[in-house]
Amino acid sequence: MSSRRFGSDAAHSLRGTLHQAVALALVLTLAWAPVAQAERTPFKPGWNLFSPAQDVEIGRKVAEDAERQLPIVNDSRIENYLNSLGRRLAAKAPYEKYPYQFKLVNDRAINAFCLPGGFIYVNRGVIENADNEAQLAGVMAHEISHAALRHGTNQASKAYAAQVPLALLGGMLGSNSVGAVLAQIGAGFATNSILLKYSRDAERQADLLGAQILYDAGYDPRGMPQFFEKLQAQSKGGGMPQWLSSHPNPENRVGGVNGEIEKLGGAPPNYRTDSAEFRSIRRMVMALPAPEKGGAATSSATRSTGRSGRPELPSTRYQSYQNGLLRMSYPDNWKSYGQEGAVTFAPEGGIVDDGRGNAALAYGVIVNVFEVQSDRTGQVTLEDATDQLIDDLRHSNPAVRIARRHERVRIGGLRALSTYLTNDSPTGGKEYLWLVTVLRPEGLVYFVSVAPERDYDNFDQAFQNMLSSVRFPR
Numbered sequence: 001m002s003s004r005r006f007g008s009d010a011a012h013s014l015r016g017t018l019h020q021a022v023a024l025a026l027v028l029t030l031a032w033a034p035v036a037q038a039e040r041t042p043f044k045p046g047w048n049l050f051s052p053a054q055d056v057e058i059g060r061k062v063a064e065d066a067e068r069q070l071p072i073v074n075d076s077r078i079e080n081y082l083n084s085l086g087r088r089l090a091a092k093a094p095y096e097k098y099p100y101q102f103k104l105v106n107d108r109a110i111n112a113f114c115l116p117g118g119f120i121y122v123n124r125g126v127i128e129n130a131d132n133e134a135q136l137a138g139v140m141a142h143e144i145s146h147a148a149l150r151h152g153t154n155q156a157s158k159a160y161a162a163q164v165p166l167a168l169l170g171g172m173l174g175s176n177s178v179g180a181v182l183a184q185i186g187a188g189f190a191t192n193s194i195l196l197k198y199s200r201d202a203e204r205q206a207d208l209l210g211a212q213i214l215y216d217a218g219y220d221p222r223g224m225p226q227f228f229e230k231l232q233a234q235s236k237g238g239g240m241p242q243w244l245s246s247h248p249n250p251e252n253r254v255g256g257v258n259g260e261i262e263k264l265g266g267a268p269p270n271y272r273t274d275s276a277e278f279r280s281i282r283r284m285v286m287a288l289p290a291p292e293k294g295g296a297a298t299s300s301a302t303r304s305t306g307r308s309g310r311p312e313l314p315s316t317r318y319q320s321y322q323n324g325l326l327r328m329s330y331p332d333n334w335k336s337y338g339q340e341g342a343v344t345f346a347p348e349g350g351i352v353d354d355g356r357g358n359a360a361l362a363y364g365v366i367v368n369v370f371e372v373q374s375d376r377t378g379q380v381t382l383e384d385a386t387d388q389l390i391d392d393l394r395h396s397n398p399a400v401r402i403a404r405r406h407e408r409v410r411i412g413g414l415r416a417l418s419t420y421l422t423n424d425s426p427t428g429g430k431e432y433l434w435l436v437t438v439l440r441p442e443g444l445v446y447f448v449s450v451a452p453e454r455d456y457d458n459f460d461q462a463f464q465n466m467l468s469s470v471r472f473p474r
Contacts, residue, residue, distance in 0.1 A: 039263040041208050045095060045150040049157040050116075052096040055150060059117030062195060070121065071106040071291050078104055081281045082140075085133070086120060089141050092216035093148040094209075100144065106291045110231060113196055114143035116152040127285045129230070133278035134214070134223025141210035141217075142224070149209065151202040152195040159194050207253055208260045215264045220271040222261060225254040276371055280392075283368055287342035289351060310455060311347035311363050314462035318469070321345075325369070325442060326412065329469040331462055334364070342368045345466070352426050360426040363451050363459060365466055370444040385444045386417050386437045399424040403432070411447075412470040414438050425452045432456045436467055 050058065073079075079102075086102040098118035110125040120143045122136075130136040146152065198206070207224070214221040232254075261267075314331040321328055321336050323343065330336065330345045337344045344351075346364030353360070370392065372385040383406060394400045404420035416438040425431035434449040447470075449463035 039265075040212055041260060041263065043094070043149060043205055043209055045148075046154040047157060048150055048154050049160060050150075050153040052098070052117075052150075055096070055147075055153050056098060056117035058153060058156075058195070059115040059119040059147075062115050063119040066115070066119075066121065067103075073104040073106050073124065073285075073288065075104070075284070075288075078281055078284060081277060082122060085137060086140050086144070089137060089213050089217050089219075090118065090144050092213045093144050095148050096150075098147055100147070102140070104285070106288060108291065112139050112143050114146040114152070115195060116147065116150065116156075118144070118147040120144065120147070124285050124288060127282055130227060130278075130282070131230070132223065132274035134220045134273045135227040135230075136223075136278065137214055137217070137219050138210060138221070138224030138227050141213040142206045144213060145206035145209035146198065146202070149202070149205055151198050151206070154202075155194050155197060155199075203253075204256060207257050211257050211260045212264065215261075215268050218268055218270070218272050220267045220273045221257070221264065222267060223273065225257045225261075228254050228257070279371055283342045287338040287344050287366065287368060289337040289344065289346075311349040313458055314347065318465070324473075325440075325445065326367070326473075327469075327471045328367075328466060330365070330466055361450055362425060362427050362431070363455070365450075365463065366448040368446060368448075369440075369442050370446055372439075372444050380439075382415065382417055382437065382439050382444075385439060386419065386435075386446075389437065389444055389446055390419070390421070390435070393421075397423055400433075409436065411436055411438050411467055412472040414440075414472065422453075423450075427452050429453060434463060440472065 082102040082104060083100075086100055090098070090100040100118035100120065102120045102122065104127075105121050105123045107123040108125040108128065109123055110129055112120070112122045112126055114120045120140065122140065122143075126139050127136060130139075211221040211224055214224060312333065315333040317332045318329040319332045321330055321343070331347070334345050334347045334350075337346070344361060344364060344366050346361060350361065350363035352362045370385070370389045372380050372388060374380045386406060390400070390402070400421055400423045402419065403422045406417045406419050409416050409418045416436055419435045419437070421433040421435055423431050423433055430453045431450055432453055434447075436447040436449075438445050447467055449459075449467070451459040451463075
C-alpha cells in the first residue's frame with residue numbers, strides 16, 4: 001500500500017469522523033435548545049365571554065375611573081422608564097399582544113395591580129423596596145401575566161354567567177353592552193372589584209408565567225422569589241405587605257417559583273439583574289413628595305399650578321433633619337419629603353405643575369446621590385463626577401446652562417465644588433440653580449438649590465444657611 005493511498009484513506013476517515021462529530025453536536029444542540037421551553041409549565045387562558053378587544057375596552061374604562069381616585073405620579077422620566085421596562089417584558093408574554101401601559105402610583109404601600117387589556121399600576125413602594133431591577137421586573141411580570149392569561153375578564157365572565165341564563169349570553173356581549181355588563185357585576189375600580197379578585201390558582205399561574213417572562217426577557221428570574229422573601233421578612237415585624245396579603249399563600253409562592261426556575265434550567269446566559277437607570281429612577285422616586293392624604297390624583301402634597309403666587313419667604317427659625325447620609329437644618333415653615341439619601345425641602349407652594357402634568361420644584365433644595373462612572377483605573381475626580389452629573393441633568397432638562405463654572409468650596413468639612421446653572425422655570429421665565437457637589441463613599445452627594453431668577457435673592461440666604469449646617473457622619 002502506498003503512502004499516498006494511506007494518506008488519502010486517513011484523510012477520508014478523519015473527514016468522516018469530523019462529520020459524525022459535527023452531526024452529533026448538532027443533534028445534541030437541537031435536543032438541548034428546547035429543553036427550557038419543553039420543561040416549563042404550560043398555560044392557557046380560561047373560559048371568557050369577552051373578546052381580547054373588549055378586554056382593552058374594559059381596561060380603558062376602568063383605568064379612567066382608577067386615575068380619578070389614585071395619586072398618579074406625572075413624571076415623564078419615571079413613566080418612560082416604567083413603560084420601557086414593562087414593554088420589554090410584555091414582548092415576551094404569550095397570547096394576545098395588548099397595548100400595555102404602565103403608571104406609577106404615589107403610594108408607599110408595596111402593591112401593584114393589572115386591569116384587563118394591560119393597564120398596569122405600580123406603587124412607589126415597590127420601587128423603593130426593590131433592591132434591583134430584576135426584583136421590580138418580577139412584580140411587573142407577574143401583573144403582565146394576569147393580563148396575558150385574561151384573569152380579570154375570566155372572573156367577570158364567571159360572575160356574569162352566574163346571573164344570566166347561558167342561553168342569553170351569546171347575544172348580550174356586543175361592544176355597546178360592555179358598560180352595562182360591568183355595572184351589573186360591579187366591575188368598576190375598587191379594591192374588591194371582581195376584575196382584581198383573582199383565585200389562588202390564577203395567582204399561582206401569574207407567578208410561574210411571570211418567571212418565564214423574566215427568563216425570556218434575559219432577567220434573572222430569581223429576582224421574583226427574592227422579592228417575596230424580602231417582603232415576608234419585613235412582615236414578621238408587623239403587618240403583611242399589601243401586595244402579599246392581597247395575593248394568597250405567600251409562604252408557598254417562593255417554592256413554586258423556584259421550582260419553575262429549576263424547570264427553566266436556572267438563570268439564562270448573560271442574565272440581567274440591575275441597571276444604572278433603575279438606581280437613578282429609584283432615587284427620584286424616593287425623593288418624591290409624600291402622598292397627599294385623601295388620595296387625590298397628584299404627585300405632590302404641596303403642589304400648585306405654575307405661574308401662580310410666590311410662596312412665603314423662608315423663616316429665620318430652623319429645624320433639624322437627619323438621615324443615614326447627613327444631618328442638616330432647614331426653615332421651619334418648609335417641609336421635607338423623601339427618605340434615605342434622597343430628600344427634597346420645599347415651602348408650601350414650592351412644588352408646582354409645569355403645565356404638562358409633571359411636578360416640578362420651583363423653590364427649594366434637593367439632596368441626592370449620583371452614581372459616578374469611574375475610568376479604567378477605578379478613579380474619578382470631583383470635577384469629572386460633577387461634569388457627569390451636569391450631563392445627566394441636561395438629559396432630562398435640555399434648557400440647563402452653566403452660568404458660572406466650578407469653584408472650590410467646603411461643605412461639612414469636606415472639599416466640594418460650587419456651580420451655578422440656569423434653566424427654564426416652571427413658573428415662567430428663568431431660574432437659578434446652585435449646585436454643590438461632594439464625593440462620599442455613597443457616591444457624588446449633590447445639593448441643588450433652586451428659585452426663579454426674580455426671587456432668588458430672597459431665598460439665597462436660606463440656601464446658604466442650609467448648606468452651612470450640613471454634617472456628614474464620620
